[in-house]
Amino acid sequence: MHELAPALKPYFNEETTEDILVIEGTHAASHAARLARVQAISAYPITPQTSIVELLSEMCATGDLDAQFIKVESEHSALACLVGAASAGARCFTATSSQGLLLMHEIIHWVAAARLPIVMVNVNRALAPPWSIWADQTDSLAQRDTGWIQFYGESNQEILDTILMAYRLAEQVMLPVMVNMDAFFLSHTAEPVALPKQELVDRFLPPYQPEFRLDVNHPRAFGGLAKPDVYMEFRYHMQQAMEEALQLWPVIAEEYKYHLGRWHGTAIESYRCEDAETILVTAGTITGTTRLVVDQYRENGVPLGLVKIRMFRPFPVEALRQALAQAQRVGVIDRNLSFGQGGIFYSELKSALYNGDHRPLLNGYVAGLGGRDVTPDVLAEIVEHLIHSETGQDLVWIGVKA
Amino acid sequence: MIEIRMHGRGGQGAVVACKILASAFFKEGKFAQAFPAFGVERRGAPVMAFIRVDDKPIHLRTEIYSPQHLIILDPTLLQTVDITGGLKPGGTILINSPLSAEDYPQLASYALATVDANAIAVRHGLGSKSSPIVNTAILGAFSRSTGLIGMDALSTTIASYVPLKPEENVAAAQEAFTQCHFTESTPV
Numbered sequence: 001m002h003e004l005a006p007a008l009k010p011y012f013n014e015e016t017t018e019d020i021l022v023i024e025g026t027h028a029a030s031h032a033a034r035l036a037r038v039q040a041i042s043a044y045p046i047t048p049q050t051s052i053v054e055l056l057s058e059m060c061a062t063g064d065l066d067a068q069f070i071k072v073e074s075e076h077s078a079l080a081c082l083v084g085a086a087s088a089g090a091r092c093f094t095a096t097s098s099q100g101l102l103l104m105h106e107i108i109h110w111v112a113a114a115r116l117p118i119v120m121v122n123v124n125r126a127l128a129p130p131w132s133i134w135a136d137q138t139d140s141l142a143q144r145d146t147g148w149i150q151f152y153g154e155s156n157q158e159i160l161d162t163i164l165m166a167y168r169l170a171e172q173v174m175l176p177v178m179v180n181m182d183a184f185f186l187s188h189t190a191e192p193v194a195l196p197k198q199e200l201v202d203r204f205l206p207p208y209q210p211e212f213r214l215d216v217n218h219p220r221a222f223g224g225l226a227k228p229d230v231y232m233e234f235r236y237h238m239q240q241a242m243e244e245a246l247q248l249w250p251v252i253a254e255e256y257k258y259h260l261g262r263w264h265g266t267a268i269e270s271y272r273c274e275d276a277e278t279i280l281v282t283a284g285t286i287t288g289t290t291r292l293v294v295d296q297y298r299e300n301g302v303p304l305g306l307v308k309i310r311m312f313r314p315f316p317v318e319a320l321r322q323a324l325a326q327a328q329r330v331g332v333i334d335r336n337l338s339f340g341q342g343g344i345f346y347s348e349l350k351s352a353l354y355n356g357d358h359r360p361l362l363n364g365y366v367a368g369l370g371g372r373d374v375t376p377d378v379l380a381e382i383v384e385h386l387i388h389s390e391t392g393q394d395l396v397w398i399g400v401k402a
Numbered sequence: 403m404i405e406i407r408m409h410g411r412g413g414q415g416a417v418v419a420c421k422i423l424a425s426a427f428f429k430e431g432k433f434a435q436a437f438p439a440f441g442v443e444r445r446g447a448p449v450m451a452f453i454r455v456d457d458k459p460i461h462l463r464t465e466i467y468s469p470q471h472l473i474i475l476d477p478t479l480l481q482t483v484d485i486t487g488g489l490k491p492g493g494t495i496l497i498n499s500p501l502s503a504e505d506y507p508q509l510a511s512y513a514l515a516t517v518d519a520n521a522i523a524v525r526h527g528l529g530s531k532s533s534p535i536v537n538t539a540i541l542g543a544f545s546r547s548t549g550l551i552g553m554d555a556l557s558t559t560i561a562s563y564v565p566l567k568p569e570e571n572v573a574a575a576q577e578a579f580t581q582c583h584f585t586e587s588t589p590v
Contacts, residue, residue: 005431011459022425022434047442134440184440185463190421191435192428288461371440375464 008192013261017194025186028156028193029095029121029179030055032163034065035201036119038093040085042070042078047133048187049097049123056093075100079107079118086116087222089213091167094118097183098125098139105143112147112238114223117170117177117208119163120148124284124335125183126370134371135182137284137336141312141344147238149177149245150312152283156186156193158264161256162310164196164205168252171208173241182335183371185285196260204259242314249311267316269308270323272298276305278387279324279360281332283309283345286367286374290333293379304383309345317352324353329361331386333379335368342366342395350394363389367398404455404550405466409485410475413445415537418563419473420451423541426551426559427455435460448483455550473544474498475519475536486512496547496582498536503585515547515584519574522581526574528567538564542575543582553579 001019004012012020023031029052033041041060043053059065068085072078075096082092096104101122111118126136140150149169153159159181166177181187212220226234250266257263272294273279282290287308297304307323309316324330334343341347346364353359365382368374378399385396406423410416417438424436432455439450452466468488477499479485486495486509495512498519499505506514519536529535538560545551553576560575561568 002429005429007431007457008428008433011433020428022421022428022436133442182463184437188440189435189437189463190424191460192433285463288463291461373464375467376462 012194016196016200016259016261018197020192020194022190023156023193024051024188024190025156025159025181026051026123026188027055028160029163029181030059031193031195032160033093034059035196035198036091036093036164036167036205037202037207038065038067039090040068040070040082040092041094042072042081042085042092043094043096044072044075044078044100046075046097046100048125048183049095049100049121051187052095052121052123075103076107079104079111079120082118083107083111083114083116086111086118087114087214089208089210091208092116092118093120095121095123097123098127101139101143102127105146108143108146108148111176113234115174115238115241117167117174119166119170119177119179121159121163122178122180123183123187124180132370133183135185135285135335136369136371137180137182137334137344140178140180141336141338143178144313144344147175147242148313149175149242150180151177151310152180152312153186153310154285154287154308156189156191157262159186160193160195161260161262161264164201164260165252165256167205167208168255169245169248172248173245175238175241175245180284182285194262200259204256246311246314246316265308265310266319267309267311268319268323269310271306271308273305273307273323273327275303276327277303278329278331278383279305279307279327280379280383280386281307281309281330281345281349283312284335286333286335289374289376290379293376293383296376297383302387312345312348315348315352320349320352321356321358324360325358327360329363329386329389331363331365331382333365333367333374333382335374337366337369346394361389362392363396364394365396365398372399403460403462404471405469406453406455406471406473407466407469408451408453408473408475409479409483410449410451410537411479412443412447412449414475415535416449416451416475419475419537419541420453422538422556422559422563423544423551424453424455425563426541426555427453429555429559430552432456433458433460440465448479469493471548471550472496473540475540477501494548496540496544498540502583510585513585515543515582517543517578517582519543519578522574522577526570526577528570528574538571539574539578542578545575546579546582547584
């Protein structure tokens, strides 16, 4: 790799690193797919995802990546293509965003129920109308009940690392994984990203070897008719696989740390939560800015903490109950909305705490829809509201113009 | 933390210039973020791109509202865009312009620098006379006028980043470094 400036050495693990590039989140995702040695890629361009598959198509053209790049006429076809490729035993990758993800919806269910360990990157972009290309998580959260494991990332490095870990998890529990990054705040922001050495990635992520695959020499039937006497068991097994994923994820994260030297927490990450009376819960890039706000409040002697949710499905109920066991007030910040209910992470957390031992005051804040900036000032407004709340409030709108 | 805003027109390469500058800062041992004004670019329309630089990893994920430094790729933008909006008092402004800093009395309260990046780019065969590619030359002038980034890191990064004419781009940046005029060299 290039010589790393001495001031930067404490922040990077040079032993496990091939090179450090200042790249956008989209390209961090492309490099992750390359390092995972994916064998089939099919995608349809859509802003702000396009540069992920643009770079992958270049890698396929130059031979840097030995994969089939299958061009298609829609996102629905892109994922349908991968159903075939994954059924034949290929490690598969696709990427999309917003309307493209919605067009895939039928196949999104199919992939999970067919138990195909496809990894997809979704760039979280607001849904139309009105047209918007900016950050909003409602697109992926609307795929909540499809049977896909879901992650949300805070930095380009975390996106790259999570994609590599996602293949391990997917292929172990035979469920697909969606890795989500916020539009522009990650997708189009260039920052330093350490690319791990290929041989170390290979050690962490061996080739995909499915137990069953399409094979003309050993014919089998896939996706046949299931009468009421067996259908329910298929669904039971998917739920079992989800629960297994929840147990396995911390083990995979530890293994990743062992082989590649980086750690981003398990299903959640607690930041300065020791003795915290008030805790903010976030997912995605709002997390980074919230870290700074937590630091500022701590400097002024206010015991504020942060819990970042990385894994949304399966939902880490126990981990969240433990992380919030001492908190008196909890505020969830959602850059997404379920109409008629409120913030989606809020709703999930509230439900997770109901059967637990400790129920803190809980507020749901909706902010930053359609890419509206969530600045330290906006976050301070949320903290002040939370600290002065007498009772929990399901839906507090932040920054809506009169 | 240092925050820089670059103004240009769609097609002038402001976003690429910011990525090159961020990579050069990283080479010198700083953390850096580079990003465009989040939106849809059209050729010729006013665009902005941003850079954040710090000694430690950057967690802030917001747009930049109060930069310390401005870089203007096209002087005609001064007539159409609120260029100095949000610029910190005592901030620096670098303009691609054949005029000298004294010719911009309305900007006299800032540390002002100018460089004729169009002419330099044309001399080095970058783009055409009517549409010169100035995004590498301007970075050389930025190195001189602010002292924030060294020419060694900048030259190496430019050479590895541009798809065509690496030597010409580096030479243009180096010439802009020497040709830059400024009223005050003290960085913020």
